[in-house]
Amino acid sequence: MKVILAGSTGFIGRETLNQCLRNPAITSVVALSRRDLPAHDKLQVTLMKDFVSYSASVRENVKDAEACIWTIGLIPSTAFKDDDGATARRVSIEYTMLAAEAFEETCRKPFRFIYVSGAGAEQDQTKSLWVMGDYRRIRGLVESELLNFAKAHSDFTSYIVRPAMVISNEATLHSLFYRLGPSVRVDAISKFMVELAVKGDDKIVWENSEIK
């Protein structure tokens, strides 16, 4: 099967790309990226200036895909740094939903969209939150929009994956420290998302402990 991967230059996306390329059920990966990636027989890099418009040539590249793993996103420390969250909202909400719409219009059906959200995402936009409130609400809003989108399109399934801290495969001081709290190894979450893309599941929302 053909799988679309967004965010393949990032920490989680890089490992997810490796897992996709290794998986025999995946014959082709279309990486939507702002930057080029090392060549591989199974990989087709589709360079995107922004993630707002899906040109005819981009649609041509993704039209045979049956799933997307979406790992584009901002981490809490940078999301609200410069512009009071405008970039965070554009990248998190607008980019994700425009992609869902483009893939629903263009790709093979049934289609699976796997979204990397985060632990503590809050779908209830009225709830007051003590820690990282803006960030968790934006995540929750994307989740609800994706779930509503899937309700409105019977041949489109949105999966929500909520990791806590994602740690590297190597036993560095950093990863050993974070392993003490809620966390998941990057190879584990990546493998898990690739399996979801290939096989699907009746369960839609996956918490950190379930991913592990």
Ligand SMILES: NC(=O)c1ccc[n+]([C@@H]2O[C@H](COP(=O)([O-])OP(=O)(O)OC[C@H]3O[C@@H](n4cnc5c(N)ncnc54)[C@H](OP(=O)(O)O)[C@@H]3O)[C@@H](O)[C@H]2O)c1
């Ligand atoms: N790492 C964790 O511990 C953790 C835990 C929970 C949830 N998450 C979530 O998982 C997702 C991926 O995390 P990560 O650690 O892999 O992050 P990362 O290493 O910072 O990678 C982010 C990816 O998003 C892309 N991106 C960022 N801003 C963009 C923009 N304005 N336009 C287009 N692409 C953009 C980057 O592309 P470029 O290379 O082109 O910049 C990169 O591919 C994020 O949503 C993050 O919040 C991460």
